[in-house]
Amino acid sequence: MKMRKWAAAACVLAMAWTAAACGSGGGGAANGADAEPEPKAPTVDPASQPAHLVIYDTTGENVELLNDKYGTKLKEKFPHYEFEIIPKVDSKTLPNLIASGKVIDIVVESTGVSTMEFDLQGDISDLIAKYDYDLNRLEPTAVEIQRKMAGGGLYGLPTWTRSMILYYNKDLFDMFGVPYPKDGMTWDELYDLARQMTRTENGVAYKGLTMAFEFGLMLNQLGAPSQDPETGKALFLEDSFRKVFETEARFYGIPGNELPGHRFYLNNQQDPFYKTKTSAMFLTLSGAEKIYKDSVNWDVAAFPVFDGMQGIGSQTYPTYFFLTKASKNRDAAFQVLSYLTSDEFQRHAARAGIITILKDTSVMEQFAADLDYVKGKRIEAMIPERYAPPTLKTKYNGIANKELLAALEAVSKGADVNTALRDAAERNDKQVMAQQGK
Numbered sequence: 001m002k003m004r005k006w007a008a009a010a011c012v013l014a015m016a017w018t019a020a021a022c023g024s025g026g027g028g029a030a031n032g033a034d035a036e037p038e039p040k041a042p043t044v045d046p047a048s049q050p051a052h053l054v055i056y057d058t059t060g061e062n063v064e065l066l067n068d069k070y071g072t073k074l075k076e077k078f079p080h081y082e083f084e085i086i087p088k089v090d091s092k093t094l095p096n097l098i099a100s101g102k103v104i105d106i107v108v109e110s111t112g113v114s115t116m117e118f119d120l121q122g123d124i125s126d127l128i129a130k131y132d133y134d135l136n137r138l139e140p141t142a143v144e145i146q147r148k149m150a151g152g153g154l155y156g157l158p159t160w161t162r163s164m165i166l167y168y169n170k171d172l173f174d175m176f177g178v179p180y181p182k183d184g185m186t187w188d189e190l191y192d193l194a195r196q197m198t199r200t201e202n203g204v205a206y207k208g209l210t211m212a213f214e215f216g217l218m219l220n221q222l223g224a225p226s227q228d229p230e231t232g233k234a235l236f237l238e239d240s241f242r243k244v245f246e247t248e249a250r251f252y253g254i255p256g257n258e259l260p261g262h263r264f265y266l267n268n269q270q271d272p273f274y275k276t277k278t279s280a281m282f283l284t285l286s287g288a289e290k291i292y293k294d295s296v297n298w299d300v301a302a303f304p305v306f307d308g309m310q311g312i313g314s315q316t317y318p319t320y321f322f323l324t325k326a327s328k329n330r331d332a333a334f335q336v337l338s339y340l341t342s343d344e345f346q347r348h349a350a351r352a353g354i355i356t357i358l359k360d361t362s363v364m365e366q367f368a369a370d371l372d373y374v375k376g377k378r379i380e381a382m383i384p385e386r387y388a389p390p391t392l393k394t395k396y397n398g399i400a401n402k403e404l405l406a407a408l409e410a411v412s413k414g415a416d417v418n419t420a421l422r423d424a425a426e427r428n429d430k431q432v433m434a435q436q437g438k
Contacts, residue, residue, distance in 0.1 A: 051332035122325025123153035156322035164314035211283035223389030234425035313384025
């Protein structure tokens with residue numbers, strides 16, 4: 001930066017000297033006055049110019065919810081912009097939109113898999129430098145994930161995050177006279193508690209623990225990846241990853257807590273917690289309280305830990321706004337990314353129950369302040385002292401998730417863990433190689 005400033009100054013001095021020399025010979029400015037250099041063109045603020053921005057949101061929420069989360073605030077902040085927010089519903093998928101000729105400026109997603117799968121990713125390092133954006137303000141592991149994904153660059157900015165936590169039904173614990181789950185529990189302690197809470201009372205079968213199994217694997221505390229980040233080859237049998245898989249899968253071996261019909265899907269894990277209220281605990285991503293708020297007398301405890309790893313939570317699960325390389329409005333789109341990570345927006349988001357992506361978590365003092373249904377809840381458990389080391393999600397991540405759930409179902413039917421994971425790894429590798437054209 002200093003070199004450019006010195007070069008610019010030298011250029012101006014040279015022009016001024018040349019003009020003065022010409023003037024002294026009678027061919028310069030009138031009355032012999034020194035000629036002044038051309039004034040520098042003013043920098044145009046991209047936010048002051050009209051722009052049409054298409055935002056494709058993969059999170060599964062409808063337009064009304066997306067407007068509540070960020071759309072309305074963007075329209076207030078950027079009155080010159082026209083925003084077209086497209087949620088991932090029905091036929092509005094990326095392949096269909098791309099085939100129709102729709103140019104997408106920003107993709108909203110957590111893993112970046114869709115962005116990379118359709119080759120929309122583009123490095124925004126030039127815009128970060130151009131607008132002197134301070135990455136040090138952001139939670140470091142969320143930036144680290146992007147650095148790994150982009151080979152040292154950045155495809156987008158994280159805007160908020162979630163992590164794994166333990167929800168529990170206070171009424172069931174009160175009914176059975178069992179103390180509530182507590183922060184800092186080990187997986188073994190949680191297992192014992194789940195066994196204690198799995199029972200049949202008055203003809204009603206109660207489960208001790210259900211979970212969003214795939215997210216528990218993906219965001220595991222050991223930082224163990226499921227696939228090689230370069231090749232997509234399965235790492236299911238690596239010691240650390242196998243340990244995570246076995247630790248979670250054993251809960252389905254508790255008599256009475258099995259997988260219904262040996263099948264895993266989110267509803268048969270989530271519904272017993274907040275619909276039939278027959279699951280005492282549900283391990284899932286933070287933010288789920290928005291669903292449970294009116295149906296369950298709920299509270300939360302921190303994500304369970306492996307021995308010797310107290311104070312470390314799950315990996316962070318950020319939502320990123322990816323600026324696509326197809327965008328014709330990169331500068332305007334970057335203003336959106338910059339604003340969503342600003343203190344102003346993060347304060348607003350925190351009050352609405354969204355976990356900040358800022359390294360300075362002081363905005364969380366107002367967390368959920370606008371939400372009556374979290375009053376008196378242990379919401380501090382939603383933010384760990386430290387996030388676990390992040391694992392890079394490859395563009396083949398969907399294949400790994402599918403095959404790991406198949407492995408869980410095989411174990412549920414009686415297969416040993418090593419065999420189930422070996423078979424799943426072989427299926428993963430075949431599908432990855434097929435996508436790679438090998």
